[in-house]
Amino acid sequence: xxxxxxxxxxxxQRSTQVLHENSAYLTQLDSAIGDADHxxxxxxxxxxxxxxxxxxxxxxxxxxxxxxGTTLVSTVGxxxxxxxxxxxxxxxxxxxxxxxxxxxxxxALFDAALEGVKTRGKAxxxxxxxxxxxxxxxxxxxxxxxxxxxxxxVLQRMAVAAETGMKSTIDMVATKGRASYLGERSAxxxxxxxxxxxxxxxxxxxxxxx
Amino acid sequence: xxxxxxxxxxxxQRSTQVLHENSAYLTQLDSAIGDADHxxxxxxxxxxxxxxxxxxxxxxxxxxxxxxGTTLVSTVGxxxxxxxxxxxxxxxxxxxxxxxxxxxxxxALFDAALEGVKTRGKAxxxxxxxxxxxxxxxxxxxxxxxxxxxxxxVLQRMAVAAETGMKSTIDMVATKGRASYLGERSAxxxxxxxxxxxxxxxxxxxxxxx
Amino acid sequence: xAVSIVIVSHSARLxxxxxxxxxxxxMGEVTIAVAGGTDDGSVGTSLDKVxxxxxxxxxxxxxxxxxxxxxAVMVTEMALEQLDPSERQNIIISTAPLVEGxxxxxxxxxxxxxxxxxAEAADNGHEMPKGKQEREP
Amino acid sequence: xAVSIVIVSHSARLxxxxxxxxxxxxMGEVTIAVAGGTDDGSVGTSLDKVxxxxxxxxxxxxxxxxxxxxxAVMVTEMALEQLDPSERQNIIISTAPLVEGxxxxxxxxxxxxxxxxxAEAADNGHEMPKGKQEREP
Ligand SMILES: Nc1ncnc2c1ncn2[C@@H]1O[C@H](COP(=O)(O)OP(=O)(O)O)[C@@H](O)[C@H]1O
Ligand SMILES: Nc1ncnc2c1ncn2[C@@H]1O[C@H](COP(=O)(O)OP(=O)(O)O)[C@@H](O)[C@H]1O
Ligand SMILES: [Mg+2]
Ligand SMILES: [Mg+2]
Ligand SMILES: [Mg+2]
Ligand SMILES: [Mg+2]
Numbered sequence: 001x002x003x004x005x006x007x008x009x010x011x012x013q014r015s016t017q018v019l020h021e022n023s024a025y026l027t028q029l030d031s032a033i034g035d036a037d038h039x040x041x042x043x044x045x046x047x048x049x050x051x052x053x054x055x056x057x058x059x060x061x062x063x064x065x066x067x068x069g070t071t072l073v074s075t076v077g078x079x080x081x082x083x084x085x086x087x088x089x090x091x092x093x094x095x096x097x098x099x100x101x102x103x104x105x106x107x108a109l110f111d112a113a114l115e116g117v118k119t120r121g122k123a124x125x126x127x128x129x130x131x132x133x134x135x136x137x138x139x140x141x142x143x144x145x146x147x148x149x150x151x152x153x154v155l156q157r158m159a160v161a162a163e164t165g166m167k168s169t170i171d172m173v174a175t176k177g178r179a180s181y182l183g184e185r186s187a188x189x190x191x192x193x194x195x196x197x198x199x200x201x202x203x204x205x206x207x208x209x210x
Numbered sequence: 211x212x213x214x215x216x217x218x219x220x221x222x223q224r225s226t227q228v229l230h231e232n233s234a235y236l237t238q239l240d241s242a243i244g245d246a247d248h249x250x251x252x253x254x255x256x257x258x259x260x261x262x263x264x265x266x267x268x269x270x271x272x273x274x275x276x277x278x279g280t281t282l283v284s285t286v287g288x289x290x291x292x293x294x295x296x297x298x299x300x301x302x303x304x305x306x307x308x309x310x311x312x313x314x315x316x317x318a319l320f321d322a323a324l325e326g327v328k329t330r331g332k333a334x335x336x337x338x339x340x341x342x343x344x345x346x347x348x349x350x351x352x353x354x355x356x357x358x359x360x361x362x363x364v365l366q367r368m369a370v371a372a373e374t375g376m377k378s379t380i381d382m383v384a385t386k387g388r389a390s391y392l393g394e395r396s397a398x399x400x401x402x403x404x405x406x407x408x409x410x411x412x413x414x415x416x417x418x419x420x
Numbered sequence: 421x422a423v424s425i426v427i428v429s430h431s432a433r434l435x436x437x438x439x440x441x442x443x444x445x446x447m448g449e450v451t452i453a454v455a456g457g458t459d460d461g462s463v464g465t466s467l468d469k470v471x472x473x474x475x476x477x478x479x480x481x482x483x484x485x486x487x488x489x490x491x492a493v494m495v496t497e498m499a500l501e502q503l504d505p506s507e508r509q510n511i512i513i514s515t516a517p518l519v520e521g522x523x524x525x526x527x528x529x530x531x532x533x534x535x536x537x538x539a540e541a542a543d544n545g546h547e548m549p550k551g552k553q554e555r556e557p
Numbered sequence: 558x559a560v561s562i563v564i565v566s567h568s569a570r571l572x573x574x575x576x577x578x579x580x581x582x583x584m585g586e587v588t589i590a591v592a593g594g595t596d597d598g599s600v601g602t603s604l605d606k607v608x609x610x611x612x613x614x615x616x617x618x619x620x621x622x623x624x625x626x627x628x629a630v631m632v633t634e635m636a637l638e639q640l641d642p643s644e645r646q647n648i649i650i651s652t653a654p655l656v657e658g659x660x661x662x663x664x665x666x667x668x669x670x671x672x673x674x675x676a677e678a679a680d681n682g683h684e685m686p687k688g689k690q691e692r693e694p
Contacts, residue, residue, distance in 0.1 A: 035581035037464065044460075073498055077464030081496035120494055177491060181582065181664045245444035247601065254597075283635055287601030292631035330631055387628060391445065391527045391548075422659045431578050434634045434656065437571025437593075441625065444567075444600055456574075463581055488656050490579065493688040517654030519571065519625050551630040556662050 002100040003151045008061050009053055012068060014203040022199055029192040033179040037078055037190035045076035045084070060099055065109075066092030074192065079177055080193055083117050090116035090122050099113040103145050103154055110158075123175060123183055128172035128179060128186060130193035136165035137201055152208035159205040162198040169194045212310040213361045217351055218271050219263055222278060224413040226256040232409055239402040243336060243389040249400035255294070259340060260351075270309055276302030288351035289387055290403055293327050293340065293371050300326035313355050313364055320368075332405055338382035338396060340403035347377040347411055362418035369415040372408040379404045423529040423538045424451040424477035426497055427522060429488040430464055432457035438486075438519055442526035448532040453477040465492055472498040474511065481536030482510040484525050484542060488518050507532075512539045520545030561588040561614035562677045564659060565633055566625040567601055569594035575623075575656055579663035590614040590658075602629055607636040611648065619647040619672030619678060621662050625655050631658040649676045656692040659680030 019026070019042045027039030040049030049071045056064050065088050094112035095105060114134055118124065125135050140161035143155040170193035177193075179186045215414045229236070237249030266274050275298050284296030304322035305315060324344055328334065332361045335345050350371035354364040379401035387403075389396045423506065425499060429435040435456025442452055453476040455469035477483045492543055493513060500508050514521055523540035528541035562579065566572040572593025580587055590613040592606035614620045615646050622633055630650065649672060650660055658679035665678035 002659070031584060035463075036584060037581075041464070073495075074467050075459070077458035077462065079491035080495060081465075081467070082498050085498070120497070133495065178489070181661055182668075185668055245600070246447060247444075247599075251601070283632075284604050285596070286597035287599065287603065289604075289628035289631060291604070292635050295635070330634070336509075374432055388445070388626070391524055395531055430581075433570045433573040437566065437574050439570040440568045441571060441598060463577060464635025471579060472594075483589075485651050486686050489660065490686045490688070496686075513688050516658065517657055517682065519566075519655045523626065534668075545654065549627045550624050551627070554641075 001151060001152065002102050003106060003208065004100050005061055005064070005065060008064060009057070011204045011207045012046075012049060012064075014207050015200050016050040018199050018203050019043055019046045019196065020149055022196075024132040026075065026192050026196055027193055029190055032189040033174065033182055033186045034121075035078075035178055038080060038196065041078040041080055042084075043071045043078045048072075048075040052105055060093075060095075060097050062092045062096035062100065064092070065089075065095060068092070079143050080130070082120050083193070084196075086116035086120040086125065087113035101151065103149065103151050106151050106154055107138070107141055107145050110134075110141060111162070121130075123176040127176045128169050128174035128194075129176055129196040130191070130192050131200070132167040132169045132191065133162040133170065133197040137162040137197075152205075155201070155205040155208050159202040162194075162201045166190065166198040167193040175200070189194060211360060211362065212312050213316060213418065214310050214402040215271055215274070218274060219267070220257060221417045222256075222263060222274075225410050225418050228409050228413050229253055230332045231254045232406075234382045235324055236402050236406055239405055242371050242399040243384065243392055243396045244402065245288075246389055248290060248315065248406065251288040251290055252294075252406050255291065257284045258282075258285040270305075270307050271311065272302045272304075272306035272308055274302070275299075275305060278302070284384055286300045289331075290340070290406070292330050293403070296326035296330040297323035311361065313359065313361050315359075316361050317348070317351055317355050318342075319352060319403045324348055333386040336382060337386045338384035338401050339386050341403070341409040342401065343372040343375040343380065343404040343407040343411070346378075347372040347407075362415075365411070365415040365418050369408070369412045372404075376400065376404040376408040421479050421481050422446075422450045422454065422532060423481045423525075423535050424487045425481040425522060425525055425529060426470075426473045426477045426478050426483055427452065427454045427518070428465065428470055428485060428492045429454070430492065430516070431457040432461065434488060434518075438522050440456050442522040445523055446526035446530040451477050451479065452526065465495040467495055467498055467555070470495055471502055474503065475500055478507060479498065480510075481505055482512070482538075484512050484514050484529075484535065485540050485553065486514045486516060486518050486542065487500070489508070510535070512536075514539055514542045516542035516545045520528075520548040524548070558616050558618050559583075559587045559669060560618045560662075560672050561590065561616050562609075562666060562675075563610045563614045563622045563664055564589065564591045564625065564655070565602065565607055565622060565629045565653070566591070566592070567611070568591040569598065569623070569628065571582075571655075573692040574669045575659045578656065579659040582660055582666040583663035587663055588614050588616065589595035589632070589663065590629060604632055604682060605637055606637060607632055609630070611636055612655040616679055617647075618684060619675075621649050621651050621666075621672065621675050623651045623653060623655050623659050623679065625661065651676055651679045657685040661685070 023039035030038035069089030174186040220248035233249035240248035279299030435454035453473035572591035590610035595601040
């Protein structure tokens with residue numbers, strides 16, 4: 001079953017809810033290696049997104065995701081704003097005009113998002129950022145796609161890989177973003193951005209499984 | 211005739227008046243190579259000094275000058291505050307307990323002030339600062355002292371040398387203070403601090419001549 | 421006309437304070453626009469504020485953008501992407517320390533220097549003497 | 558207890574903004590005291606404000622003082638001269654860039670580091686990446 005426009009709307013609503021529920025947790029993670037705002041940043045951003053969803057029920061998936069991107073850039077207020085903003089903007093460009101997504105479309109969408117985050121943040125794998133959840137997720141997604149799996153199962157594997165990737169950030173030393181100011185002391189803490197990235201992918205997987 | 215306690219009080223009053231009258235001029239000089247506040251800084255500082263003079267009519271010259279120093283440090287608000295403040299503090303220490311000053315006392319007083327400015331500002335001659343008025347003034351004063359001249363004539367020569375020194379700052383490139391931020395472009399402008407230094411010495415000379 | 425300066429900071433007060441200090445040295449001859457804090461006034465950056473500051477600063481001589489922390493680079497780059505390419509060419513994001521760079525840039529810009537010269541002057545903020553250097557002549 | 562930080566600036570808003578930014582990284586674990594502007598609120602420095610900030614920050618671990626411009630060194634040194642020699646020994650005037658140094662000092666101090674370590678961390682503010690460095694990996 002392809003991912004429908006309706007699925008995307010429900011994914012965004014679910015993400016809003018999950019990020020709201022986990023706001024204190026994300027902020028607590030950020031307080032250890034950052035400035036204690038990642039939860040409120042993401043909550044503020046997705047609350048603004050969710051307020052726009054009603055007016056976007058007629059937009060195609062591409063237009064919808066682009067609006068998510070511009071909204072996040074304008075409202076998040078932290079480094080994660082330009083990063084997630086660019087991710088959704090690029091995802092929207094990769095799915096321009098589409099009303100539904102087959103597995104290759106899903107992969108193309110996330111590939112575009114990943115490129116966006118990399119370009120915006122000039123970071124790579126192993127620097128203790130959201131990329132350490134996103135990169136393994138997309139690798140797992142590509143593997144699932146080459147196994148001809150449908151989007152729901154692709155997303156399920158992506159979410160699992162994102163969670164593993166998120167946990168791998170605990171041992172890493174940050175070399176990008178605020179956490180890099182802590183140097184070696186950033187090790188031993190899970191990256192907040194990798195955690196929100198997993199939550200968003202898990203929300204997508206949950207929606208498609210339901 | 212020695213310099214009396216009364217002379218010192220009149221010198222300080224006269225300085226207050228002259229700096230007030232020249233406030234716009236000093237600020238205009240500072241606007242070319244600084245932040246356009248030297249006039250208001252000195253005016254504020256000496257207005258505070260003059261407000262204290264009444265209560266100091268019984269203090270000896272040393273105590274009087276020390277109070278001038280602490281008042282300037284607390285009220286001027288610019289680099290000239292610690293500099294003139296230290297100058298008057300050291301001058302006060304050099305004249306501690308004195309009710310009048312003979313020529314050697316005057317020289318000792320200004321020598322102490324000069325050392326204070328040098329120590330505080332870590333500057334030397336030729337850096338386009340108040341030192342370029344003060345150093346030649348004291349050299350001229352020492353010459354006059356070795357010629358056995360009385361304080362009034364010593365001060366007159368000091369004021370003349372200070373004015374020449376002040377004018378010599380026009381061609382100098384600043385290497386201390388805000389004017390140094392202009393680099394070579396600081397040349398061609400007269401230093402505001404050297405100008406206020408001359409005004410204060412001229413006020414002293416005028417008082418003793420009167 | 422002089423090169424303009426834009427201050428991007430996570431704190432509104434910080435941005436205004438830097439502008440206040442820099443303006444003392446340029447005395448109205450240089451446009452110094454600020455983008456500090458988020459839209460709702462908390463600590464963070466605002467794309468809209470950065471775009472508005474860039475527009476306010478826009479002029480034929482160019483604009484130097486100074487930032488408080490590395491993460492402000494991303495929002496500034498997104499703002500630049502929303503401008504005309506011709507406009508964007510005329511803007512440099514400085515790597516200078518914010519306060520020291522802004523003061524030196526204001527001095528340089530008010531002397532009528534080019535954008536490249538203003539950017540170089542800002543970078544000299546790293547060498548601005550603060551005590552120790554002055555103590556060892 | 559952690560090393561304290563004092564911010565001396567010619568602008569009250571600037572000093573408060575720097576403290577706001579630095580406090581985000583230290584979350585109440587570090588005393589950050591400010592001395593910004595003159596006593597009457599104009600742009601400049603105030604001996605009394607510097608002394609008060611040093612007293613507020615005073616603690617057994619020591620205090621790092623960060624300055625906006627070189628001329629703030631003089632008023633800070635005069636303030637130090639008014640403290641007990643034992644107290645004075647425990648204070649370092651930093652040569653670091655103000656904003657970048659304060660943020661890194663707050664991070665280091667909140668980790669419980671020594672005064673010398675906090676001073677060194679602040680000096681790393683010169684190397685804080687802002688764009689260009691990040692663009693050339
Ligand atoms: N250059 C970068 N590339 C990728 N991700 C980054 C980068 N810088 C920061 N991040 C991510 O952003 C997260 C922090 O986001 P947030 O707290 O909202 O922003 P800020 O650090 O500005 O307060 C980090 O946990 C990290 O995952
Ligand atoms: N290090 C220094 N040594 C001696 N004099 C100095 C020094 N720095 C600045 N000055 C003097 O101070 C004057 C500027 O005083 P003022 O404008 O009141 O202070 P600010 O530069 O802080 O605004 C300069 O013109 C110069 O003569
Ligand atoms: Mg954060
Ligand atoms: Mg933040
Ligand atoms: Mg001045
Ligand atoms: Mg000043």
